[in-house]
Amino acid sequence: MYYKKKNPHGGATEKSIIDFSASVNPLGAPSRVIEAAKEALDKIDRYPDPFADDLVKAIATYEGVPSDYIICGNGASEIIYSYCAAQRPKRALEIAPTFSEYEEAVRVSGGEMLRYTCEEENDFLPDDELFAFLDKESKKIKDENVDCGTHTVFICNPNNPTGKLYSKEFIEKVLRESKKLGACVFIDECFMDLSESTWSSKELLKEHPNLFILKAFTKTFAMPGLRLGYGLCSDEKLLAKMSEITPPWNISSVAQAAGIAATRETEYIKKAKELIASEREFLTKELGALGFKVASSNANFILFYDSNDSGLRTQLLQKGIAIRDCANFPGLTEGWYRIAIRNHADNQKLIDALDSLDTAVLL
Numbered sequence: 001m002y003y004k005k006k007n008p009h010g011g012a013t014e015k016s017i018i019d020f021s022a023s024v025n026p027l028g029a030p031s032r033v034i035e036a037a038k039e040a041l042d043k044i045d046r047y048p049d050p051f052a053d054d055l056v057k058a059i060a061t062y063e064g065v066p067s068d069y070i071i072c073g074n075g076a077s078e079i080i081y082s083y084c085a086a087q088r089p090k091r092a093l094e095i096a097p098t099f100s101e102y103e104e105a106v107r108v109s110g111g112e113m114l115r116y117t118c119e120e121e122n123d124f125l126p127d128d129e130l131f132a133f134l135d136k137e138s139k140k141i142k143d144e145n146v147d148c149g150t151h152t153v154f155i156c157n158p159n160n161p162t163g164k165l166y167s168k169e170f171i172e173k174v175l176r177e178s179k180k181l182g183a184c185v186f187i188d189e190c191f192m193d194l195s196e197s198t199w200s201s202k203e204l205l206k207e208h209p210n211l212f213i214l215k216a217f218t219k220t221f222a223m224p225g226l227r228l229g230y231g232l233c234s235d236e237k238l239l240a241k242m243s244e245i246t247p248p249w250n251i252s253s254v255a256q257a258a259g260i261a262a263t264r265e266t267e268y269i270k271k272a273k274e275l276i277a278s279e280r281e282f283l284t285k286e287l288g289a290l291g292f293k294v295a296s297s298n299a300n301f302i303l304f305y306d307s308n309d310s311g312l313r314t315q316l317l318q319k320g321i322a323i324r325d326c327a328n329f330p331g332l333t334e335g336w337y338r339i340a341i342r343n344h345a346d347n348q349k350l351i352d353a354l355d356s357l358d359t360a361v362l363l
Contacts, residue, residue, distance in 0.1 A: 097331035163297025
């Protein structure tokens with residue numbers, strides 16, 4: 001019997017649904033990216049470049065890093081799983097609530113995920129107790145003589161689903177403390193290019209070989225259907241091991257062509273960030289006016305809370321709108337939801353749909 005894996009992300013497949021559950025660029029895929037993908041169809045009778053050399057060179061220029069720092073994958077998920085398969089951490093640490101796939105990848109690789117949960121009272125941000133927790137768990141590993149491939153700290157920046165950005169100072173401290181403990185740091189920056197951040201952890205790659213950064217074309221260029229992600233790291237041995245684990249020809253010719261075209265879309269990214277900033281302010285204000293508790297966000301999505309736990313996802317689906325129910329995120333409860341920031345017309349439809357529900361439910 002064929003086993004269907006659960007969908008961990010949300011994301012509607014019906015074209016008739018306005019999808020707020022998948023946080024992709026509200027501008028949609030750039031037209032030149034779509035054209036590049038179409039042109040590549042003429043070559044589907046040939047195998048793709050197994051090393052994706054032209055794509056790697058384009059990413060190197062786009063990110064401003066050496067080509068030998070880059071590994072490409074069939075979406076960000078493949079990179080997460082190949083990283084864990086190469087490192088095989090017996091114990092890893094994540095800052096919750098956060099993306100579920102880190103824990104799943106660690107589990108599949110035979111490890112255990114430890115969790116440091118950030119509280120709503122602290123704006124879903126970690127404090128210095130995180131470092132005490134990390135130190136304690138690392139000492140426990142040594143005391144128990146656990147056969148640990150590499151102890152790894154997973155950080156999503158900006159974090160999914162809270163939308164929080166971690167500062168450069170915080171990331172540098174995590175790297176310093178992790179290095180003392182012999183631990184690696186995996187930073188997911190898949191939402192970074194659409195956030196308010198003016199810097200990236202990639203500035204720290206050369207100095208910290210224990211740092212691995214995850215990026216993807218999925219969110220930034222609104223092309224999740226093509227499955228294209230990549231990792232940045234200065235540890236050549238780790239990248240070589242990940243490459244050995246990854247199946248050959250894992251990136252199609254169509255995805256490679258689209259990715260190369262996407263790296264040239266600098267004005268598109270600028271325009272998207274301006275739209276996101278404006279619409280995030282609009283949605284935050286309107287959701288608050290409807291009586292929802294809204295977490296401040298620096299990303300292209302917003303986390304909010306319905307204190308009456310009125311089953312908003314089900315009610316909105318009946319109106320042709322999909323949102324992400326976040327009750328299954330460790331650290332969150334029933335009543336928490338995440339919405340992507342879309343174009344103004346769609347955002348207004350969401351607000352109108354929420355406003356049309358029984359006001360006793362919302363207020």
